[in-house]
Amino acid sequence: MEETSVQPTHVHAPPQGFLWKHVFSLDHKVIGKQYYALALVAVFTGMFLSWLMRFHLVWPNTPIPGLQFLSKVGAPGGLITPEYYLSLLTMHGTLMVFFVLTNAPFAAFGNYFLPIQIGAEDMAFPRFNMMSFWTTFLAFLVLMLAFFIPDGPPISGWTAYAPLSAVGGDAGPGLAWGQNLWAISIAIFCAGSLLGALNFIATTIDLRAKGMTFMRMPICTWAWFITSCIALLAFAVLLPACILLILDRTAGTSFFIPSGLVVSDHLQPHSGGSPLLWQHLFWFFGHPEVYIAILPAAGIVSHILINSMRKPLLSAKVIIYSMMSIGFLSYMVWGHHMFLSGMNPASGLAFSFPTLTITIPATIITLIWIGSLYGANLRMDSASLFALGFISMFVTGGVSGFFLAQPSLDIYLHGTYFVVGHFHMVMGVAALFGVFAATYFWFGKMTGHMMNETLGKVHFWLTFIGTYCIFMPFHYLGLVGNIRRYSSFVNDFMGPLMPLHKFITIAALCTGAAQFIFLFNLVYSRFKGPKAPDNPWQGTTLEWTVPSPPPWNNFGDTHPIVYHDPYQYGVKGSKGDFIMQDSPEQATGGVAG
């Protein structure tokens, strides 16, 4: 109710003092950067965890010096126990999915650029916006706390499957307080994301500048808008699911725990619940979450590619409609994560059909990108390289999706590395490539300094090749039956696969190391990079009409008026081959879109 006393469209006063300018700021640009910084911390932590896991997989008997200080129980003498491997797995997944793939492409860049791209001074509710970030930050702290309690983080995976996640300490290390912290953290995260989604939708609907009709919004604005609509419904289901899980764990309810369950020789005092119910609730959120990660990246990539090839896409409208249908269909496919769960096989078939249907809009989007790229004179800078890399990952990961969408194949592949390869390609790395592209593209606007292009290209090639070296062999491993979630295979019937595992581990260590080039570039360019002009890429959309970095109220005392579709490229304008959205001049050359 407090918020309602603030006039929603009335921008806040200019911030005074360090604390209000950079920490508790109401400015959507500062909040966007805060989200970005949080995602950066989370992504490097998550990457470090994946290093530990990959290292342990192939050298299970080699101690990692210093690791015993992180967990005495989990890594005695620096040797990771199988249980602690699962703890690392859980934290890697949770950090990456929630705090990186949701925060970076959607919350960080959406916060920074959505209001500017629609010509608004700020979000509709700046205080809610600040609350969203600090709520998310609190969720991050609560999650990280799990590392520092005696029995460590939970071992139940980022999906926290019940009853493992629900029965408590009997079931294994980290399932007492570690799992509580996990559930509390995710519940808080849901609340923050819901607040953010409300704000994004209200801003997009209500705060568009004069002339900025819906169809004149840039594609990435559309992607953030559609993503917020997805998030509004998805997190609304995960929130009560987490609360029910917490009740199962602390109040003795049995929502997710069946009768007669014996764990560690101990009959659990629960009866009548259903572990499948958790999976239904979780994946009803979980599948839309995939699109929360990937749609903003797809929007950003479209936005960047149009700029780099200096011509409109074959059809921006079809991309937007395809994104909408992906968003709609994403609510009908959650069961495809549960083909192995003991669900009725008829339900499996029913979920398989919409899953295969969802590939149609995804394919349409990809074909529009590729068709538009055909014959284009593409400007090859870091941003467009990463955008092309995104398309590559999206296609590679998408094609393995066809296999997994069919229950008969998925039953064999689901418990294997094939699935790991699939979702890392299509959801993880693809979305990260979108984030990298966005960073190289917009860094100048966000900080006032340009990033180093040479380092950017080196970073791209190392990451691109490295990613394929890591994740393509996963598909092969999965096809030959290598089970996932095991901590080591050295003394196993899967021993003959170890050379390939070693190759993957070395590739992962190298690719991870290459990310420090990016980190260096980020920090170095922030202080020493050349001064960024207002419009370094000759872009047409509104973010290029404001100074780099923009003042606290974005457009100063003026109010932008929009005259054009967002992408007037390849025309004869007064400044070059483009006409900006706020320029009243009319195109004289042939124009599409």
Add this chain to the structure above:
Amino acid sequence: MSDSQATAAAAHGHGAYMEESPYAIPSRKLTMWLFIISDAVTFGAVLMAYGYLRVASSDWPTPFKFTPSILNVMIMTFVLITSSLTMLGAVDSAKLGDKAKTSRFLWSTVLLGAIFAGLHIREWLGMIGEGVRLFQNPWGSSLFGATFFCITGLHLLHVFCGIIAIIVVARKFANGSLTAGHVETTGLYWHFVDLVWMFVVPLIYLTNIQH
């Protein structure tokens, strides 16, 4: 631009510089609608979970007798619907600028909401007295108590939040720091809480009547 749109644009402060909102309502009200959609999904998830567990249980108890349970629920429902009517009255008189009348209607809504909450808590205490807990009950599946307290508890939490919100709005509307728009937005929330109850009553109470 139609009249209603003009009013909405004017409510935005700098309507002349903005594209018209397609719904011609202030952001605050739009956001409340969005929140209601989101919250409806939350209730939907919990009610779905209830249905799922109920169908999966072979020993689901059906303990509610007409007196006191169903009669009590009918009275609670009547009280809650009446509070929606008084809320409507408050929104109408706030629009007409009648502060005294708005105040009377808002405080009656608070009173009716409090009666609802009181009756509800009394019912909870009665059931707890009969041995119903989150993890067990005398009659059958342990999930009966868990789902009953969780779903009615979630609704009751919404009622409490609503009562607090209406008290804040009543005071601030009276001293002029909040507008009729705020009363209307709060009203939207209150009607939603009322609507959810219309799903809770048949699903939680009427399907569990003793045969």
